[in-house]
Amino acid sequence: MMLIIKDLHVSIGDKAILKGLNLSINPGEVHAIMGPNGSGKSTLANVLAGREDYQITQGSIEYQGLDLTRLSTDERALQGIFMSFQYPVEIPGVSNLYLLKSALNAQRKKQNLPEIDAMDFLNIVREVMKQLQIDETYLYRDVNTGFSGGEKKRNEILQLLLLKPSLCLLDETDSGLDIDALRIVADGINLIRDPKRSIIVITHYQRLLDHVVPDVVHILSAGKMVAEGDRSLVARLEAEGYEPFLEKKTAGAA
Amino acid sequence: MKTQNEALETLLAQDYEHGFVTEIESDTFEAGLNESVVRAISKKKNEPEFMLAWRLKAFEYWQSLKEPHWAHLHYPAIDYQALSYYSAPKTPGQGPKDLSEVDPKLIETYNKLGIPLKEQEWLAGVAVDAVFDSVSVATTFKAKLNEMGILFCSFSDAVQEHPELIQQYLGTVVPYTDNFFAALNAAVFSDGSFVYIPPGVRCPMELSTYFRINAKSTGQFERTLIIADKDAYVSYLEGCTAPQRDENQLHAAVVELVALDRAQIKYSTVQNWYPGDENGLGGIYNFVTKRGECRGPHSKISWTQVETGSAITWKYPSVILKGDHSVGEFYSVALTNHHQQADTGTKMVHLGEYSKSTVISKGISAGKAQNTYRGLVKIAASAKGARNYTQCDSLLMGTECGAHTFPYLESKNNTARVEHEASTSKISEDQLFYLAQRGIGTEDAVSMIVNGFCKAVMKTLPMEFAVEARKLLGLSLEGAIG
Numbered sequence: 001m002m003l004i005i006k007d008l009h010v011s012i013g014d015k016a017i018l019k020g021l022n023l024s025i026n027p028g029e030v031h032a033i034m035g036p037n038g039s040g041k042s043t044l045a046n047v048l049a050g051r052e053d054y055q056i057t058q059g060s061i062e063y064q065g066l067d068l069t070r071l072s073t074d075e076r077a078l079q080g081i082f083m084s085f086q087y088p089v090e091i092p093g094v095s096n097l098y099l100l101k102s103a104l105n106a107q108r109k110k111q112n113l114p115e116i117d118a119m120d121f122l123n124i125v126r127e128v129m130k131q132l133q134i135d136e137t138y139l140y141r142d143v144n145t146g147f148s149g150g151e152k153k154r155n156e157i158l159q160l161l162l163l164k165p166s167l168c169l170l171d172e173t174d175s176g177l178d179i180d181a182l183r184i185v186a187d188g189i190n191l192i193r194d195p196k197r198s199i200i201v202i203t204h205y206q207r208l209l210d211h212v213v214p215d216v217v218h219i220l221s222a223g224k225m226v227a228e229g230d231r232s233l234v235a236r237l238e239a240e241g242y243e244p245f246l247e248k249k250t251a252g253a254a
Numbered sequence: 255m256k257t258q259n260e261a262l263e264t265l266l267a268q269d270y271e272h273g274f275v276t277e278i279e280s281d282t283f284e285a286g287l288n289e290s291v292v293r294a295i296s297k298k299k300n301e302p303e304f305m306l307a308w309r310l311k312a313f314e315y316w317q318s319l320k321e322p323h324w325a326h327l328h329y330p331a332i333d334y335q336a337l338s339y340y341s342a343p344k345t346p347g348q349g350p351k352d353l354s355e356v357d358p359k360l361i362e363t364y365n366k367l368g369i370p371l372k373e374q375e376w377l378a379g380v381a382v383d384a385v386f387d388s389v390s391v392a393t394t395f396k397a398k399l400n401e402m403g404i405l406f407c408s409f410s411d412a413v414q415e416h417p418e419l420i421q422q423y424l425g426t427v428v429p430y431t432d433n434f435f436a437a438l439n440a441a442v443f444s445d446g447s448f449v450y451i452p453p454g455v456r457c458p459m460e461l462s463t464y465f466r467i468n469a470k471s472t473g474q475f476e477r478t479l480i481i482a483d484k485d486a487y488v489s490y491l492e493g494c495t496a497p498q499r500d501e502n503q504l505h506a507a508v509v510e511l512v513a514l515d516r517a518q519i520k521y522s523t524v525q526n527w528y529p530g531d532e533n534g535l536g537g538i539y540n541f542v543t544k545r546g547e548c549r550g551p552h553s554k555i556s557w558t559q560v561e562t563g564s565a566i567t568w569k570y571p572s573v574i575l576k577g578d579h580s581v582g583e584f585y586s587v588a589l590t591n592h593h594q595q596a597d598t599g600t601k602m603v604h605l606g607e608y609s610k611s612t613v614i615s616k617g618i619s620a621g622k623a624q625n626t627y628r629g630l631v632k633i634a635a636s637a638k639g640a641r642n643y644t645q646c647d648s649l650l651m652g653t654e655c656g657a658h659t660f661p662y663l664e665s666k667n668n669t670a671r672v673e674h675e676a677s678t679s680k681i682s683e684d685q686l687f688y689l690a691q692r693g694i695g696t697e698d699a700v701s702m703i704v705n706g707f708c709k710a711v712m713k714t715l716p717m718e719f720a721v722e723a724r725k726l727l728g729l730s731l732e733g734a735i736g
Contacts, residue, residue, distance in 0.1 A: 049691050052683070073690035082691075089688045093706025099692065102702065106693035142706070159692065 001062070002027045002167055002198040003048075008059035010040075010047050010223075017043045019223035020059070025167075028195040032209055032234070033202045035220035036242050041202045042086060044220070045171040048200075049083040050076045063167065078110040080166030084156040084173045091143040096155065099143050100125060100162060107163060128161045132188050149176030157188040164192065168199045174208035186211030206238045219245050282341040282472065289313060291339050292441050298340065299410050299444070302417050312430035312440030319434045325597035326626040326658055329502075329539065329566050337504060339442045341472040395459065405450040406461055409477055412448035419450055423481055427510040427547045427574070435506040435541040435568075439475045443508070446476035451486035451517075460716055462491040473504040480510070482517035484550065489520040491719055502530075502565060506541045515550030515577070520558070522715055524723050527563035532621070534593025537565025544571035548580035548606070556583040557600065558714045560723040565594060570628065572601035575609035575637070582611040585711040589704075589727060590623030590655070599629035599660075604637035604670070613644040616708045618727075619655035626658040631672055633665040640670040648678040649707050651700075679707075701727065 003025040010018040017040045025031055035041050047054050048061065050073035061068040068076065091099070105115045116124075129136060132154055144152050153173055160168060170189065174182055189199065189212045201212060209217075209231065217234055219227040219242070227233065227245045237245075283291060292313045296306040321332065399406050405416060413420050430440035447463045463478065482488050492509075505527065511519050521544075530537025540563075546555035557571035567590075573582030584600035602611035611631070619625040631642045648657035659676055681703050689699035704727050705712065712720055 049687075051687055073687060074693050074695045077691050077693035085688065085691075089682070089684045091685055091688070091703060091706055093709035094702055098702070099689075102694055102698065103692040106695075106698075110693070163692070 001025065002029075002064060004060075004062040006060045006062075008047070008061065009057045010043060010054050011057055012043075012053055012055070016057075017054075017223055018047070021220070021224055023218070023225065025198045025200070027166075027198055028193075029215045030193065030199045030201065030212065032214035032217045033200060033220055034204065034217065034234070034237060036246075039220045040223045041220055042171055045083055045169045045200070045202055048076075048167075048169055049073060049081060074106070077165075078107060081169070082160055082163055082165035082167070083169040084153075084160055084171060086171040086173075086175065088144045088147075088152040088156055090145045090147075092145050094143050095140055096143050097125075097139040100139075100159065103159065103163060125158075125162060128158060131161065131191065132158055133184055134158060150178060150181040153177055153185060154181065157185050161188055161192060166197055168192070168197070170199065170201045170203075172202055172204065174203055174205060182207060183211065206234050209234050221246050283338050285338050286335050287337070287339055287442070295340055295442055295444055298342075299413065301413055304417075304421055305413060308425065308430070309441050312437050313442075315431055316434065316437035316441055319437060322434055325568055325628070326624060326660075327566055327568060327595050327597050329595075332502075332504060332539065334438075337473045339473060339475070340444055342444075399457075399459075402455055402458070403452040404455060404457055405448065407448055409443075409446035409448050409479065412479075416448075416450070419481070420448075420479070423479060423510070423512055425510075427512060427545050428508050428543050432543060436508055436543040439477060439506050439508045439543070442473075443475040443477040446478045446507070447480075448478070449480040449488060449490065451482045451488045453484040453486060453514075455483075455486050457486070457488040460489050460491055462493070464493045473506065475505075476507050478507070478509040479512075480519060480521070481512045482514065482519050482553075484515045484517060486514075487518045489716060490522070491716060492521070492523045493526070493722075502537055502539050503528075504539050504541070505564075507543075509542070509544040509571075511546030511555055513546065513548050513550065513553035513555050513577075513580075516552045517550065518554045518556075519546060520556045520716075521546070521571070522719055523557075523559040523561075524719060524726065525559065525561045525563050525567070526726055529563050529594050530565040530592065532592045534565070534622075537594070538563065539566045540564035540569065541566075542569040544569065545574065545601075546572070546582070547574040548577045548582060548609070550580075551577040551606070552579045553577045554581040554583075556585070556714070558583075558585040558711065559587070559598075560708075560711070560715070560726065561586070561588040561596060561598060562726050564596075567594075567596040567598055569598045570600055572603065573611065574603045574605065575611065575640075576605045578606040578608060580606050580609045582609070583714075584611075584613045584615070585714045586615045587618070587708045587711045587723075587727070588616070588625055588627075589618040590620070590625045592621040592623060594621075594623045595626075596624070597626040597628055599627045601630040601632070602642055604631075604633045604640040604642070606637060606640075608639040608641075609637055610640070611642045613642070613646075614710050615644075615646045616711055617646070617648045617657055618651070618704060618707070619648070619657050620651040622654045624656045624658070626660065628660045628662075630662040630664070632663075633667050633670040633672070635666040637667050638669050640667065642670075642672045644672075644674045645710075646674075646676045647707070648676075649704065650678065650680050 001024060005021060005023040008018050008021040033041055043054065056069055101121055108116060134154055144155060147155065153176060173185060177185060186208060201214060214231055217229055217231060218225050292309050296309055396407060428436050430437050449461055451457050480490060511521060513519050527538035527540055548555055555573045559571060561567055571584060575582050582602050588596045588598050590596045599615060600613055613629060615627045617625040617627055627646045629644060633640050644661065646659050650657055657678055661674055663672060665672060685703055686696060686699050705724055712723060715723055
């Protein structure tokens with residue numbers, strides 16, 4: 001298995017956010033996680049990535065046979081977990097090129113490979129940028145600084161394609177994208193679909209899932225998975241809203 | 255799991271890497287300061303009468319002064335009688351004539367610091383003058399530069415070989431009456447570097463001085479004088495280190511730059527004196543007066559400093575913009591950690607018409623450090639169309655440090671334009687998390703963010719210095735993120 005989450009309870013301070021969440025993902029699968037605001041979707045992504053402010057009070061997370069909770073954020077990244085941020089942070093004065101190269105070299109160091117040659121790196125990154133229709137000037141701009149919402153999201157996908165992770169966490173990657181940008185980003189995600197790679201797509205909307213077709217769709221509400229199904233569940237959600245699923249939860253049937 | 259904050263604290267426990275002491279026999283004066291000490295220094299240096307007279311006047315004036323305390327700095331009173339004012343490695347007979355006569359232990363010291371003095375081993379493009387305690391021990395590439403008419407030697411040699419230039423320029427930018435520490439320096443300075451670039455000559459290599467304090471309980475008082483004659487150009491680098499000692503040591507240097515018509519001087523410093531330990535014990539008291547004068551039209555002086563060392567830094571590299579259309583620049587990174595205190599900035603004094611100045615200051619505070627920017631922009635009535643742009647940014651790491659900004663502005667000409675921008679920011683958990691999520695550990699992430707913050711300044715450093723400075727910023731960061 002790529003990922004096995006059992007009975008996960010997570011709080012921030014005194015506030016419980018995840019309350020007994022279960023999730024299993026096989027290699028090669030794309031799982032969509034949908035749910036109303038405040039249901040814990042982003043918390044799940046952040047916990048998997050290793051954000052410090054979240055305390056795991058109960059449960060387990062197993063990633064490729066490893067106890068994920070014992071690994072630091074950067075170790076998780078080097079083990080192949082990648083999160084595409086909902087709000088990518090600005091880092092003034094640090095060029096995108098430098099960040100990309102540092103990230104790639106950190107990965108190569110972990111694999112006992114020498115640092116990548118500057119020309120080889122440029123060739124690889126240019127190839128990826130072409131796929132995402134990103135202008136080369138991107139490389140020389142400061143990380144996310146002054147980028148539009150869409151540019152930031154595309155920059156996340158650029159890093160994703162470059163780092164080739166095993167488990168991708170896409171946290172509302174579709175928000176802030178216009179139709180054309182959505183298409184390009186979706187194409188980028190489809191490019192990395194692979195039998196050895198798993199993808200978790202966190203989203204509010206159907207539109208990204210029209211392009212990136214999920215194998216399994218989950219509905220998260222109040223810190224628990226309340227429904228699971230195939231892609232047809234997305235259409236049902238669009239038609240009926242979250243309401244019927246939430247009632248199911250309050251009835252205690254989940 | 256090791257959290258980012260824990261990793262950061264490990265990073266904090268870095269030792270000062272230049273803290274070793276060289277065991278070498280020295281000729282050191284007994285502690286104490288009086289007129290006979292001043293005379294003895296002058297005699298040691300075999301100085302001409304005008305030098306001694308100047309020193310004595312300076313000493314007399316210094317005695318009438320009180321140590322200044324207007325800076326945002328706190329330190330116990332300095333006992334000027336407890337210091338020794340001269341220390342030199344013992345050499346047989348006169349000073350070394352060339353490198354083969356320099357004590358191998360000294361060469362080894364500089365090798366340890368990464369400053370090879372052997373000319374053939376030195377990467378192309380940098381000539382070095384190395385000052386160990388009170389005296390200059392070696393100047394490389396001297397002969398080669400001489401062929402172009404460039405004079406690059408120790409201050410002592412310059413006094414012997416070019417007394418007319420010394421007499422003409424010494425104290426004309428920083429007179430001994432300038433301030434307490436400048437007066438003290440004038441009285442007791444023992445060596446330093448001297449540079450003269452003749453008219454129309456572009457110095458083909460970076461000139462460099464490396465200052466090293468080694469002896470215990472000595473003060474270091476060096477003096478640097480750089481003259482760029484008409485249409486000349488020179489880029490000068492200065493580096494400093496000292497051994498790790500529990501007591502504080504005093505460093506009071508003076509640097510004078512003179513740029514004549516259309517001449518350009520670029521002066522870069524990486525200051526890494528011993529900063530004291532994490533409890534604030536020991537470290538160098540760095541009271542330095544640096545000033546340049548753009549004497550001719552269209553001349554230009556640029557100061558770039560990366561200040562990571564010293565327990566106390568009191569330093570305001572300044573430019574007097576006398577020439578019309580002259581240009582002054584000040585680019586500074588000052589990083590303070592633990593109990594370090596820095597009060598640093600610049601003065602841009604506009605006298606010439608259409609003179610222009612740029613000030614970019616980046617202050618980084620961590621631990622319990624206090625970091626102050628203090629700057630003066632003065633526009634005289636004569637400075638028609640003068641312009642200044644000042645940008646002061648502070649980066650805080652943790653909750654116990656402080657950043658302070660004191661910009662002063664005096665304008666007596668209403669055609670002048672002055673702009674000032676300031677900001678204060680913190681390294682955010684979000685930035686560290688983002689970089690960690692890309693596989694970049696805390697140590698590298700902090701270094702990346704800090705270097706990004708300083709980019710505008712770092713890019714003004716000559717290449718080989720920039721690499722060193724970048725490493726130094728990473729190494730010097732000790733403190734926690736709040």
